[in-house]
Amino acid sequence: MRYSKMFTKTRKEAPADSDSKNARFLAQAGFVQQLAAGVYSFLPLGLRTLRKIEAIVREEMDATGAQEITMPLLHPKALYDATGRWEKIDVLFKTEGSGSKEYALSSTAEEVITPLVQSFANSYKDFPVAVYQMRDKFRNEPRAKSGILRGREFLMKDLYSFHLTEEDFLAYYERMKEAYLNVYKRCGLDAIVAAASGGVFTEKHSHEFQVATEAGEDHIYIDRETGEAFNKEVIEEADHANEEKYEIKKAIEVGNIFPLECRFSHAFDFTVNSAEGKNIDVIMGCYGIGISRLMGSIVEVLADDDGMVWPKEVAPYHVHLVALGEDEMAQAESLYADLQDAGLEVLFDDRADASPGAKLKDADLIGCPVRILVSKKSLEAGGVEWKDRSSGESGIWDLGEAVERAAQMLVEENV
Amino acid sequence: MRYSKMFTKTRKEAPADSDSKNARFLAQAGFVQQLAAGVYSFLPLGLRTLRKIEAIVREEMDATGAQEITMPLLHPKALYDATGRWEKIDVLFKTEGSGSKEYALSSTAEEVITPLVQSFANSYKDFPVAVYQMRDKFRNEPRAKSGILRGREFLMKDLYSFHLTEEDFLAYYERMKEAYLNVYKRCGLDAIVAAASGGVFTEKHSHEFQVATEAGEDHIYIDRETGEAFNKEVIEEADHANEEKYEIKKAIEVGNIFPLECRFSHAFDFTVNSAEGKNIDVIMGCYGIGISRLMGSIVEVLADDDGMVWPKEVAPYHVHLVALGEDEMAQAESLYADLQDAGLEVLFDDRADASPGAKLKDADLIGCPVRILVSKKSLEAGGVEWKDRSSGESGIWDLGEAVERAAQMLVEENV
Numbered sequence: 030m031r032y033s034k035m036f037t038k039t040r041k042e043a044p045a046d047s048d049s050k051n052a053r054f055l056a057q058a059g060f061v062q063q064l065a066a067g068v069y070s071f072l073p074l075g076l077r078t079l080r081k082i083e084a085i086v087r088e089e090m091d092a093t094g095a096q097e098i099t100m101p102l103l104h105p106k107a108l109y110d111a112t113g114r115w116e117k118i119d120v121l122f123k124t125e126g127s128g129s130k131e132y133a134l135s136s137t138a139e140e141v142i143t144p145l146v147q148s149f150a151n152s153y154k155d156f157p158v159a160v161y162q163m164r165d166k167f168r169n170e171p172r173a174k175s176g177i178l179r180g181r182e183f184l185m186k187d188l189y190s191f192h193l194t195e196e197d198f199l200a201y202y203e204r205m206k207e208a209y210l211n212v213y214k215r216c217g218l219d220a221i222v223a224a225a226s227g228g229v230f231t232e233k234h235s236h237e238f239q240v241a242t243e244a245g246e247d248h249i250y251i252d253r254e255t256g257e258a259f260n261k262e263v264i265e266e267a268d269h270a271n272e273e274k275y276e277i278k279k280a281i282e283v284g285n286i287f288p289l290e291c292r293f294s295h296a297f298d299f300t301v302n303s304a305e306g307k308n309i310d311v312i313m314g315c316y317g318i319g320i321s322r323l324m325g326s327i328v329e330v331l332a333d334d335d336g337m338v339w340p341k342e343v344a345p346y347h348v349h350l351v352a353l354g355e356d357e358m359a360q361a362e363s364l365y366a367d368l369q370d371a372g373l374e375v376l377f378d379d380r381a382d383a384s385p386g387a388k389l390k391d392a393d394l395i396g397c398p399v400r401i402l403v404s405k406k407s408l409e410a411g412g413v414e415w416k417d418r419s420s421g422e423s424g425i426w427d428l429g430e431a432v433e434r435a436a437q438m439l440v441e442e443n444v
Numbered sequence: 445m446r447y448s449k450m451f452t453k454t455r456k457e458a459p460a461d462s463d464s465k466n467a468r469f470l471a472q473a474g475f476v477q478q479l480a481a482g483v484y485s486f487l488p489l490g491l492r493t494l495r496k497i498e499a500i501v502r503e504e505m506d507a508t509g510a511q512e513i514t515m516p517l518l519h520p521k522a523l524y525d526a527t528g529r530w531e532k533i534d535v536l537f538k539t540e541g542s543g544s545k546e547y548a549l550s551s552t553a554e555e556v557i558t559p560l561v562q563s564f565a566n567s568y569k570d571f572p573v574a575v576y577q578m579r580d581k582f583r584n585e586p587r588a589k590s591g592i593l594r595g596r597e598f599l600m601k602d603l604y605s606f607h608l609t610e611e612d613f614l615a616y617y618e619r620m621k622e623a624y625l626n627v628y629k630r631c632g633l634d635a636i637v638a639a640a641s642g643g644v645f646t647e648k649h650s651h652e653f654q655v656a657t658e659a660g661e662d663h664i665y666i667d668r669e670t671g672e673a674f675n676k677e678v679i680e681e682a683d684h685a686n687e688e689k690y691e692i693k694k695a696i697e698v699g700n701i702f703p704l705e706c707r708f709s710h711a712f713d714f715t716v717n718s719a720e721g722k723n724i725d726v727i728m729g730c731y732g733i734g735i736s737r738l739m740g741s742i743v744e745v746l747a748d749d750d751g752m753v754w755p756k757e758v759a760p761y762h763v764h765l766v767a768l769g770e771d772e773m774a775q776a777e778s779l780y781a782d783l784q785d786a787g788l789e790v791l792f793d794d795r796a797d798a799s800p801g802a803k804l805k806d807a808d809l810i811g812c813p814v815r816i817l818v819s820k821k822s823l824e825a826g827g828v829e830w831k832d833r834s835s836g837e838s839g840i841w842d843l844g845e846a847v848e849r850a851a852q853m854l855v856e857e858n859v
Contacts, residue, residue, distance in 0.1 A: 105480045169542055
């Protein structure tokens with residue numbers, strides 16, 4: 030992509046009300062734009078990163094045998110009457126259609142997925158079933174904040190699993206922990222699995238995935254002896270607030286998984302007959318990752334003072350190619366073509382009217398893993414200057430080697 | 445994909461209230477499920493086809509130089525106060541959030557895209573700009589009907605273009621006609637460009653893309669002399685209802701494009717300075733394709749009595765592989781692996797408990813372009829039996845040739 034053709038621009042100043050790194054940098058770099066508190070547009074650079082996170086999550090979910098669908102965002106009220114959640118979910122947005130039909134805007138989708146799976150899975154042979162979607166969710170948060178970390182409208186992967194035995198449920202639940210940890214690793218984050226309260230659904234623990242960072246709003250408690258992690262709620266419930274026993278870390282929650290037991294299957298009379306004709310309860314689990322929240326978390330954890338630092342799998346482009354000076358533009362043009370031919374995704378800053386300083390600042394702000402600079406100085410030094418955005422290391426590559434080296438660097442780089 | 449693992453199933457009976465081919469076949473085959481009138485879930489098979497149509501539209505829009513973004517579905521009321529459309533759009537769903545903030549659910553996005561582009565395009569050098577999204581739209585239709593043809597919630601590509609001269613606008617408008625016709629062609633449809641009223645936006649014509657079919661609800665009027673097409677509204681407005689002059693055809697509308705002139709840029713005081721410091725008005729166009737509606741239209745136009753007939757670019761799978769009998773399963777298993785290795789997308793009916801009749805019926809219903817049958821009879825005849833879903837032609841391929849032949853057939857097939 031030629032930077033000169035992109036309709037968004039970086040901004041010198043962050044929005045006045047930015048309350049977090051992700052709100053500041055994502056807006057300044059033109060990845061997102063706020064429309065209202067907690068409500069964001071995703072612009073070309075931001076949408077590329079969002080889609081890459083989506084693709085990682087999709088791959089990891091598919092690998093567990095789950096099947097992707099999309100469910101509507103308009104949920105008829107009658108479904109919530111069955112579960113008693115119309116009044117209980119305090120963040121539900123509601124709307125009314127013709128014929129006075131009332132709908133909730135999807136905040137999760139248990140009320141839709143349960144009868145949907147029920148309509149197909151009517152024999153014990155049809156189990157287990159795992160189904161997910163990546164769809165907007167709406168939550169009327171009294172206080173939307175922290176950029177795309179806590180939105181009123183956000184993109185979420187929600188997966189629901191259906192089982193006939195506790196063992197089968199638990200095996201899938203453990204498999205999902207693994208899948209979640211793979212997702213975070215590929216996004217450049219080290220996540221910790223912390224036990225959390227099961228809420229209204231179960232007396233068992235649910236689990237949160239937390240990334241330790243000073244920017245976090247949550248606290249996790251790590252047992253100094255066993256290494257087990259708990260969220261604050263569990264610690265308080267268990268009255269375990271023995272601070273010597275636990276190491277306390279600030280953290281951001283980047284996902285959670287819940288045992289739902291039979292809370293929703295009972296609400297919809299979803300049972301099946303066993304081979305012996307016995308009535309079996311359907312056991313459910315649900316598993317969420319806020320895709321846009323995860324994108325914001327990557328910024329919070331990895332950004333430095335100059336801007337964002339994207340791991341290669343989620344960077345909007347692999348290489349940020351910068352040409353300084355008119356004479357160097359032809360060299361850069363041909364390198365741009367060669368890098369793309371080699372399968373690399375390149376953001377090419379071909380602006381004629383931007384200063385060298387502005388171009389380099391923008392490259393740091395946008396945060397692609399590799400910056401390649403074609404300048405008079407670099408050509409005199411024998412080629413192009415490369416810089417690793419994450420480590421800050423830099424050097425000179427021969428012009429003839431640059432494509433191969435860039436490709437190699439992206440393979441090797443471990444974040 | 446193994447059919448035995450798919451959580452959806454075909455149904456013998458269509459939903460009782462199916463009022464159209466697409467409502468009937470898509471539900472029966474497990475592509476979609478209705479949640480409420482005009483509100484549908486897209487199940488694994490249906491989502492694959494929807495995503496393929498999306499990908500075609502994306503390619504064709506990108507080829508015009510347009511850039512993809514996503515805009516929020518929650519639109520603050522204040523934006524509609526600026527354009528006067530809060531009351532004027534009679535199909536707006538509205539909702540209220542904390543602090544009594546009112547939002548409309550996106551029915552289109554002029555109110556969001558205009559100030560968004562305005563915030564970046566502040567020099568004449570920044571034009572033209574073309575931006576699009578593929579997002580859910582919500583319309584509180586008093587009478588949702590015809591399956592996914594006219595929904596209350598549906599997937600739409602909406603593109604907006606911004607220009608400084610009428611010539612530049614018109615050139616892009618014509619370029620979009622071409623892009624739209626490419627989309628329909630790749631989806632197996634012959635679309636006709638029909639002049640339509642400009643509505644409240646302009647005294648010029650807008651244009652609709654219509655596919656002639658007996659299942660259509662619209663009528664288009666084709667001038668017998670010039671070949672020009674008009675919709676009913678234009679004919680009535682012009683009092684041209686001379687039926688001898690026009691050939692009248694029933695048709696489905698599968699897209700439309702509108703000159704917006706300065707209707708929205710004026711509402712947001714969006715002007716820019718020319719090189720000479722003169723104030724220039726920004727001229728806009730908007731361009732819509734209902735992605736889910738287009739999927740329904742393909743069914744209406746191409747389905748036969750036995751089920752759906754998907755063109756290869758939008759079929760959920762290229763090949764529907766059917767194994768009959770236990771002994772033939774091993775041959776089919778190895779063919780399944782080989783077809784996939786060759787890059788073909790295969791739906792493999794590996795069910796042990798379905799009758800041959802049910803399997804063949806399901807293959808016709810689902811409508812993948814090529815069916816390959818491995819049966820005792822086909823093996824005795826020297827290989828596998830192939831069938832072209834569209835033409836109905838069939839024959840025998842040697843087992844060793846089947847992969848190559850299937851791949852070749854998909855390349856050659858012209859729909």
